[in-house]
Amino acid sequence: MANYKEIIATYKDKPGGIIEAFHAIQKEFNYIPEEALREAAKAFGLSEAEAFGVATFYSYFSVKKRGKYIIRVCTSAPCMVAGGDKLLEALENYLGIKLGETTADGRFTLEATECVGQCQGTPVITINGKPIPEVTPERIPEILSSYK
Numbered sequence: 001m002a003n004y005k006e007i008i009a010t011y012k013d014k015p016g017g018i019i020e021a022f023h024a025i026q027k028e029f030n031y032i033p034e035e036a037l038r039e040a041a042k043a044f045g046l047s048e049a050e051a052f053g054v055a056t057f058y059s060y061f062s063v064k065k066r067g068k069y070i071i072r073v074c075t076s077a078p079c080m081v082a083g084g085d086k087l088l089e090a091l092e093n094y095l096g097i098k099l100g101e102t103t104a105d106g107r108f109t110l111e112a113t114e115c116v117g118q119c120q121g122t123p124v125i126t127i128n129g130k131p132i133p134e135v136t137p138e139r140i141p142e143i144l145s146s147y148k
């Protein structure tokens, strides 16, 4: 895993570099850790509040701790009708977290998504952006076991 200090140093002298640095950090960590925000503020000559403002202005960025793997459950109508609601409940129970939360071991974050264009395989989840079709509550342990 790359170090956020190295990432920030790479973009330090570029115009608009803080945005690119945040992108790269989020790609690596799935969110922007507080220490990285502080480091970026220093490197780009901003106050911490300003750096925080940049990170939270774009809804794409998350400053809340997220897991290594982001599980998103499609909550659009076709998936919900096909059992997506039960699936979401089963995932919450299996992981012991609620929607929007991250497991204590930092492995999984559970989020919702709109239709991901895979309606032929409802209900659908994505894990770090990869769609997985026809997920049933019974398949959850097997699917998640390959994400260490």
Ligand code: FES
Pocket: 074, 075, 076, 077, 078, 079, 114, 115, 116, 117, 118, 119, 122, 124
């Ligand atoms: S509604 Fe879920 S993938 Fe389209």
